[in-house]
Amino acid sequence: MKHHHKWTLARLLLRRRTPQIPAFPATDGDIPAPGTARRAAPGDLQRLVDLDAAWHRDGRLVQPPAASFSDVLKSTPPTMAEGDRLDYWLAGRFPRSPSPGARLESALQWCQAIAVLLGLVLGFGFMAGLIAYDGSQQVNVLWIIALAVLQLVLSLLALAFSFGKARRLPLLSDLVGHLPARLYRGPLRRLLDAPHQGDSLLAPLHTPFLLLLTQRFALAFNTTALLALFIYVALQDIAFGWSTTLDITPAGLVALVRTLALPWAWWPTAVPTYELIEASHFFRLGGEVDAGNPALLGRWWPFLACLWTVYALLPRYLMLRWCRYRWRSTLRQTLLNHPLYRQTLSQFVFDQHGAAREAAQVMTLTLLDMLTHQEKTELDGRKPDAAIARELQARWQAHQQQQEADALSALATLYLQSDADLSRYTSQQQVPDPERLFVIDDWERWGLSRKRLALLAGAGGGTLGAGVGASLDAATAGMSLGSLTATLAAVGAAGSAASVYFSDRLAKVSADHAVVRFGPVQNRQYPWVVLGRLISAWITLSRKVPGSTPRTDTPPDWRGLLGRRQETELEKLFVQCRKGQPERVRPELETALLRIMDTLLAGPQ
Numbered sequence: 001m002k003h004h005h006k007w008t009l010a011r012l013l014l015r016r017r018t019p020q021i022p023a024f025p026a027t028d029g030d031i032p033a034p035g036t037a038r039r040a041a042p043g044d045l046q047r048l049v050d051l052d053a054a055w056h057r058d059g060r061l062v063q064p065p066a067a068s069f070s071d072v073l074k075s076t077p078p079t080m081a082e083g084d085r086l087d088y089w090l091a092g093r094f095p096r097s098p099s100p101g102a103r104l105e106s107a108l109q110w111c112q113a114i115a116v117l118l119g120l121v122l123g124f125g126f127m128a129g130l131i132a133y134d135g136s137q138q139v140n141v142l143w144i145i146a147l148a149v150l151q152l153v154l155s156l157l158a159l160a161f162s163f164g165k166a167r168r169l170p171l172l173s174d175l176v177g178h179l180p181a182r183l184y185r186g187p188l189r190r191l192l193d194a195p196h197q198g199d200s201l202l203a204p205l206h207t208p209f210l211l212l213l214t215q216r217f218a219l220a221f222n223t224t225a226l227l228a229l230f231i232y233v234a235l236q237d238i239a240f241g242w243s244t245t246l247d248i249t250p251a252g253l254v255a256l257v258r259t260l261a262l263p264w265a266w267w268p269t270a271v272p273t274y275e276l277i278e279a280s281h282f283f284r285l286g287g288e289v290d291a292g293n294p295a296l297l298g299r300w301w302p303f304l305a306c307l308w309t310v311y312a313l314l315p316r317y318l319m320l321r322w323c324r325y326r327w328r329s330t331l332r333q334t335l336l337n338h339p340l341y342r343q344t345l346s347q348f349v350f351d352q353h354g355a356a357r358e359a360a361q362v363m364t365l366t367l368l369d370m371l372t373h374q375e376k377t378e379l380d381g382r383k384p385d386a387a388i389a390r391e392l393q394a395r396w397q398a399h400q401q402q403q404e405a406d407a408l409s410a411l412a413t414l415y416l417q418s419d420a421d422l423s424r425y426t427s428q429q430q431v432p433d434p435e436r437l438f439v440i441d442d443w444e445r446w447g448l449s450r451k452r453l454a455l456l457a458g459a460g461g462g463t464l465g466a467g468v469g470a471s472l473d474a475a476t477a478g479m480s481l482g483s484l485t486a487t488l489a490a491v492g493a494a495g496s497a498a499s500v501y502f503s504d505r506l507a508k509v510s511a512d513h514a515v516v517r518f519g520p521v522q523n524r525q526y527p528w529v530v531l532g533r534l535i536s537a538w539i540t541l542s543r544k545v546p547g548s549t550p551r552t553d554t555p556p557d558w559r560g561l562l563g564r565r566q567e568t569e570l571e572k573l574f575v576q577c578r579k580g581q582p583e584r585v586r587p588e589l590e591t592a593l594l595r596i597m598d599t600l601l602a603g604p605q
Contacts, residue, residue: 042087044331045108045205046101048338051086052201053100054093055340068092069347070416074546085348108209115213119220126221127228131238138241138282141300144308145260151222151312155319162211162326204334208327215320222313229308233301240300241280250278261303263310270302350416350545352601358414359542360594363534366407367589368582370400370530371574374519379511389509392518396507397438404530405434408537415541430540432533446532447525520578527574531593532559539600561599566592 042050054064072089090099098106130147131139232238242253254274261271280297335341375396377388408431412422425431436442506523510516521527539555562570570592577585 042090042101043105044328044335046099046105047083047086047090048201048331048335049101049104050090050094050099051335051338051340051344054090055344064093066347073348073350074416076546082345082348086344089344089348112213112216115217116220119217120224123221123224124228127225128232131229131232138239138243138280138297140243141240141280141304142242142244144304145257148307148311149260151218152315154218155315158211158215158319159322161207162323201334201338204330205327208323208330212320212323212327215316215323219313219316219320222308222316226305226308226313229301229305233298237298238301239297240304241282241297242277243282250274250281253277257303260307260311264306267302267306269299270306272300272303276300352542352545353598355414355542356597356601357594359411359538360590360597362407362410362414363531363538363593364586364590366403366534367527367530368577368586370403370521371527371577372520372580372582373399373403374517375399376515376517378515379513388516389518392509392516396518401434401437404432404437404533407534408432408434411534411538411541415544416546417541417544421544425537425540425544431537437530437533443525443529446536447529520580522578524571524574527577531570535593535596535600538597542601556600558596558600561596566596 055061068089071092072085076085076088090101094100130143251274254272254277257272257277258265264270276296276299280300373396375392377392379388382388408422409419412419422431426433432442432446506521506526507519508522509518535558539558543555570589573585573589573592577589
């Protein structure tokens with residue numbers, strides 16, 4: 001269905017191009033999905049006012065929620081321009097229409113529309129009153145000449161003010177500022193009364209807008225004034241003449257009008273002759289107009305039409321174009337120079353190093369918890385048996401898996417990705433699956449080296465369980481009567497999947513007459529496996545940040561970046577952690593992890 005626009009003169013004078021942006025993020029090809037609504041892109045004025053309002057509440061500077069920025073990064077393609085991202089963010093901050101900036105833009109459009117309509121009415125009425133002819137007296141062309149030249153002078157004054165840095169216009173700024181408050185309020189009053197209110201945000205826009213407003217009024221005024229001249233000349237037989245109290249001779253006036261007529265000297269009909277000027281000279285008292293050739297007195301109108309077009313209408317049109325350009329450029333500069341503009345745009349650039357610091361904290365806390373965690377149960381008069389041991393081991397392993405899952409979820413959130421994204425990466429084997437934390441084959445993938453993970457299969461489980469049970473019997477001073485040796489040997493044999501990749505005990509098991517404990521970790525290789533899984537997940541997530549260009553190169557193997565010194569340092573920290581010193585280890589471990597992550601971010605040297 002075609003929409004036919006019915007343009008009016010007022011709409012032509014107010015017309016502005018409004019590029020369209022999709023209401024929702026476009027696809028990679030910048031083609032909106034079928035049925036996607038579209039809305040006009042906000043102008044710089046709306047951006048400026050909305051940006052200031054988004055960061056202020058009750059006159060105080062308030063930091064917007066960090067989630068509002070991350071939501072924009074998640075929902076926009078990496079190729080989207082900064083300005084478009086800012087528009088989406090502002091639309092999210094002001095979901096209910098109209099926003100403060102939209103209200104101000106609408107108010108300014110109404111002001112301009114009213115100015116144009118007043119100019120149209122007053123211009124026609126002014127010229128109609130000036131050339132009204134009832135046959136009793138000629139129409140004095142000197143009035144029209146003087147007012148046309150005055151229009152040129154006013155245009156030049158407006159041009160001078162547009163080049164200056166004046167924050168107010170003489171008389172006009174005071175007049176607007178003293179209008180009753182009920183006529184305009186809110187952002188509109190902030191703009192129109194900025195010099196008196198001391199508004200630092202909108203003060204630079206006050207003079208450019210008033211100049212733009214006056215030029216719209218003046219162009220509308222001169223357009224209908226010229227239209228009225230043509231209408232009256234066509235419908236009435238007007239006798240033009242000239243008369244003045246000053247001592248001006250026809251020869252002097254001829255020199256003046258020929259000077260004014262230089263721009264259209266190529267059209268002789270529009271240049272008054274000496275005969276026309278001499279014949280149309282009249283006096284209020286005495287003297288008679290030469291009526292021998294009445295048609296001669298009407299020959300002034302081509303000159304008057306050209307005079308009004310060149311000295312009144314054309315300068316106002318050019319000034320309107322110039323003032324509109326100055327208004328837009330001032331708006332743009334005011335927006336770009338706003339201290340919150342760059343601060344807002346910087347939130348849309350993901351800080352990889354800042355995120356790495358937070359990721360190092362997450363991984364450090366996760367490692368410390370997983371390496372020091374204990375599961376315990378009270379005996380309540382029961383004897384330790386295989387069921388209790390299996391229960392503690394299952395609970396301990398479930399806790400380890402849950403901690404890893406929570407850490408992966410925290411890393412995904414930190415890198416602006418959801419649990420659904422995490423599940424997809426897990427299914428693609430780009431991120432470790434917490435459910436497979438205790439799967440033998442996976443240890444070779446995440447651990448330090450195959451040599452350090454090589455273990456005996458089969459009887460190793462029983463040997464380990466018997467050794468653990470014997471140690472418990474010794475720890476309980478024989479109170480278990482050797483029962484732990486037999487029961488835990490059975491657990492070890494049945495759970496060889498939990499022992500084949502151990503070069504030592506996985507976790508410390510202890511018991512007294514009331515409590516049996518499983519944990520903390522004693523195995524030397526387990527911390528490396530957990531660390532490898534977390535770093536591998538971090539590498540994947542950090543390379544898939546929404547809003548950034550995805551990397552297609554093969555990620556480096558973090559183990560290949562570790563020197564012997566770093567490996568020894570981390571091993572010492574893990575040993576101290578197993579000895580029950582997590583708080584002492586934490587800052588050093590976090591620093592060591594951040595160093596590894598910064599090396600990975602820097603890429604190959």
